Amino acid sequence: MERVLIAVAAALAIGISALATAWVQSRIGAAGSGALAEKPELRGAIIVMLAIPETLVILGFVVAVLILLGKA
Template identity: 65%
Template sequence: MELGLIALAAGLAVGLSALATGYAQARIGAAAMGAVAEKPELTGRAILLVAIPETLVILGFAVSAMIILLLGGK
């Protein structure tokens, strides 16, 4: 039971942050593609801007890993 809750918590940590990242990327991506259509030289900056919210899911992954490593090993 406890192991299941730990797994659920780890999954939620990654899953919710992935949802947040996806939401942010959708908004940024739409705007960035509009900008690239007008100015193709902005492609690099567009990739950069789209990639920035990924830090959220990486931090979610870090939290998830900590949950598994610190609680799952007990």
């Protein structure tokens, strides 16, 4: 039973961070497309703003690995 709970915790660490990132990127993408329509020179800044939330998924993956390897 303990191994199941560890697996669920690792899955939640990745799943919640991925859902949060998807939600944030949808908001940034919508705002970014509106900004790009008015000022095309903001393209680089918008790409950076879309890439920053991806670190949340990477951190969720690291936490999941730490959870799985903590009881090995």
